Amino acid sequence: MGLLDRLDNPYETGGIILGTLEDILNWGRSKSDWYLHFGLACCAIEFMSMNASHFDFMRFGIIPRATPRQADFIMITGTVTLKMAERIKVLWEQMAEPKYCISVGSCANSGGPYWQYGYHVLKGVDRIIPVHVYVPGCPPRPEAMEEGMMKLQSLIDQQAIFRKRQRLVEEEMMRSKI
Amino acid sequence: MTETKFVDIDFSRIETDRMRLNVGPQHPSTHGVLRLEVELDGEVVTNVIPHIGYLHRCFEKIAENMNYQQVIPYVDRMDYISSMNNELPYVMAVEKLMGIKVPEKVEYIRVIMAELNRIANHQIAIATFGLDAGAFTPFLYLFRDREYILWIFEKATGGRLLFNYFWVGGLANDVYPTFKEDVLNIVKQVRKTNKDIEELLIYNKIFIDRTANVGVLPADVAINYGCSGPMLRGSGIPFDLRKAEPYSIYDRFDFEIPVGKGEVGTVGDCWDRNIVRFREMEQSCRIIEQAIEQMPDSGDVQSAIPKKVRPPKGEIYFRCENPKGELGFYIISDGKDKPYRVKGRAPSFVNLSVLPEISRGYLFADLIVILGSIDIVLGEIDR
Amino acid sequence: MEIGEIYNRLKEKFGESIKELIENPPSDSYINIAAENLFDICLELRDNPEFDFDYLMCLSGVDFPDTLQVVYHLYSLKKKHKVVLKVTVSKDNPKVPSIERIWRSADWHEREAYDLFGIVFEGHHNLIRILLPYDWEGHPLRKDYKEPETYHGMRVPY
Numbered sequence: 001m002g003l004l005d006r007l008d009n010p011y012e013t014g015g016i017i018l019g020t021l022e023d024i025l026n027w028g029r030s031k032s033d034w035y036l037h038f039g040l041a042c043c044a045i046e047f048m049s050m051n052a053s054h055f056d057f058m059r060f061g062i063i064p065r066a067t068p069r070q071a072d073f074i075m076i077t078g079t080v081t082l083k084m085a086e087r088i089k090v091l092w093e094q095m096a097e098p099k100y101c102i103s104v105g106s107c108a109n110s111g112g113p114y115w116q117y118g119y120h121v122l123k124g125v126d127r128i129i130p131v132h133v134y135v136p137g138c139p140p141r142p143e144a145m146e147e148g149m150m151k152l153q154s155l156i157d158q159q160a161i162f163r164k165r166q167r168l169v170e171e172e173m174m175r176s177k178i
Numbered sequence: 179m180t181e182t183k184f185v186d187i188d189f190s191r192i193e194t195d196r197m198r199l200n201v202g203p204q205h206p207s208t209h210g211v212l213r214l215e216v217e218l219d220g221e222v223v224t225n226v227i228p229h230i231g232y233l234h235r236c237f238e239k240i241a242e243n244m245n246y247q248q249v250i251p252y253v254d255r256m257d258y259i260s261s262m263n264n265e266l267p268y269v270m271a272v273e274k275l276m277g278i279k280v281p282e283k284v285e286y287i288r289v290i291m292a293e294l295n296r297i298a299n300h301q302i303a304i305a306t307f308g309l310d311a312g313a314f315t316p317f318l319y320l321f322r323d324r325e326y327i328l329w330i331f332e333k334a335t336g337g338r339l340l341f342n343y344f345w346v347g348g349l350a351n352d353v354y355p356t357f358k359e360d361v362l363n364i365v366k367q368v369r370k371t372n373k374d375i376e377e378l379l380i381y382n383k384i385f386i387d388r389t390a391n392v393g394v395l396p397a398d399v400a401i402n403y404g405c406s407g408p409m410l411r412g413s414g415i416p417f418d419l420r421k422a423e424p425y426s427i428y429d430r431f432d433f434e435i436p437v438g439k440g441e442v443g444t445v446g447d448c449w450d451r452n453i454v455r456f457r458e459m460e461q462s463c464r465i466i467e468q469a470i471e472q473m474p475d476s477g478d479v480q481s482a483i484p485k486k487v488r489p490p491k492g493e494i495y496f497r498c499e500n501p502k503g504e505l506g507f508y509i510i511s512d513g514k515d516k517p518y519r520v521k522g523r524a525p526s527f528v529n530l531s532v533l534p535e536i537s538r539g540y541l542f543a544d545l546i547v548i549l550g551s552i553d554i555v556l557g558e559i560d561r
Numbered sequence: 562m563e564i565g566e567i568y569n570r571l572k573e574k575f576g577e578s579i580k581e582l583i584e585n586p587p588s589d590s591y592i593n594i595a596a597e598n599l600f601d602i603c604l605e606l607r608d609n610p611e612f613d614f615d616y617l618m619c620l621s622g623v624d625f626p627d628t629l630q631v632v633y634h635l636y637s638l639k640k641k642h643k644v645v646l647k648v649t650v651s652k653d654n655p656k657v658p659s660i661e662r663i664w665r666s667a668d669w670h671e672r673e674a675y676d677l678f679g680i681v682f683e684g685h686h687n688l689i690r691i692l693l694p695y696d697w698e699g700h701p702l703r704k705d706y707k708e709p710e711t712y713h714g715m716r717v718p719y
Contacts, residue, residue: 038204039204039210040210040211040232040233041210041233041235041255041258041556041557042255042258042339042340042557044210045258045259045302045339046338046339048302048321049321049324049325049328052317052318052321052322052325053318053319053321053322053325054321054322054325078233079233079235081231081232081233081234081235082694082712082713082715082717083231083232083234083693083694084203084211084232084233085713085715086713087203087204091204111719113240113251113252113255114235114236114240115719116240116243116719117236117239117240117243118235118236118239118240119236119239119701119706119708119709119717120234120235120236120692120693120701121235121236122715123716123717123718123719127715127716128715138340139338139339139340141338230691230692231690231691231692231693231694234692234693236701238677238702239701239702274587275587275588277587401615401616401638402615402664402665402666403665403666404616404617404618404664404665404666405666415638417638422641423641491588492585492587492588492589493588493589493591494587494588494589495589495618495619495634495645497618504618506618506619506634508619508621508632508634510623511588518623519621519623519624521619521621523618523619523621527669528666528669528670531665531666531668531669532665560692561692
């Protein structure tokens, strides 16, 4: 569904690309995601490796932000405890729409090794905020985190922007008629 | 012409309100989920109250519900930067309680792995400390080298960060055939990069200005607060458990204990703590080289593993030199196959408690540097 | 100095407060002491140049079926000897004198023992929860602890 795939189309020889505005917007959105890094535990160390020399996360056009107001998605890397959970919720609410969440590691997905006796561990961050991509592993390899990131990019690529609004308007009209 | 009148103000009598600032619990330079409640007078720190527990993962409760062998993965996750060094005191404590003597080869592999992990830990510590002081380039160099060490771990154990490699009485599996050559190559690479780091970071004028004479920790305060590891040695006390009460086979190796001498500032400042870590990397390289030379080629690494890990009734406190300090495990056994009580004495937990003491009176920007020089891991503090 | 000698010297000075010495190798030997005199005993152990215990390694709470116990592991950096002290208190009235003023490292350890076991350290300047949230109920490391169903509207069990 990528914009550049359309270059194969015979109409678009000569460097002209025809596409919908939605595709162009989604292309821009998905290729320059800014993230709010929420490093909590062991996964955050693998996350640091991913930012460093060998894996170089930033080649995907991804830049870390220190404030939720400027972030497109939040990356929860590590064990979410009950003491921390409320703060995650606040940060999620501070982020501007459209926003996404990647849950990295078994702990953030489901409580991980602490699921049974961890009286102070939240068993999965999806109990408090919506999660778009889950990355399994304890901790996941940096490649796995990159894969999760690319999954999020393809998810953003396919999102409807205008049709969604149109649909909402139509629904509103239907409702007003009734 | 009007005459200019100067108003005579006694500035010492002007008082400003104290400001309370919240750093964390999620902040890039708190090295984890630590919350600091900072009381500021202008830009000067008057008090710091650390709030911890944002990563309390109930290690001690879980350990009471698991078999002795099953606790090891949780021990890994305490100090996740140096997992091998965490496993060592735990398995040695259980072995001592059961009276198991492990084969020579196991001891050598354990020492090599622990020292490699010590280097990896110090690489992260120095890299992030550089980041705190505003130097980004050493971070990339050190993480490049750390990745080579992780490759060895991955080849030998299957894990990059958390290994579950040391078992009670032995190892999970033997090392691979070209292990020795790989390790020696790593040692060469670490030494080469350390030369660069020395120029880039350690003796950099800006770095010295940021860290020298900042966060001075006197020796008597360090002892009274129970500090250990580079915190204690940075204050000029040559105390290292590998020398003081040699466990495993550390008495067979020739190495030195680097201490802070106040080369560029006062004894016990942030620069001293950092240089101790930096020089320990070289000493670890020396230990690894000697261990590789002495290590027997043949031998079964699983011959001493007991069928059932069930220590007799009793209790033990066993401590080892973790990269961050003294890591001890207090294990009470009631004769069953699950421990009655496991307490982890985490070095970062104790080291962090000295932060209010050493950061009072410095600027707020220095507080971040002081915190970075303690080298904390929240997984270990909160357990 | 061996633990037997330390025990004898303490016994001379403090008499009844020093209860017994328990040796059971290969596990650690320890001295049972009474809670009332703990502060003075610890002060003696630190300030007497023959003992010179300047370093508190570890302070742990233990929950036994009928009693609560506090275990002190002391070490001397200069003399390189160790001693283990144990104080036993009842579950109805778990009060132990605080030794935070002798070794500052006991500050956080005591708060942790209070947090997880509910042992009250008398004389501690700031005895509040350290790991768990301030409004948490119960002391989790007690053997009879049951985890709560919800905390602030979040479900706790899996």
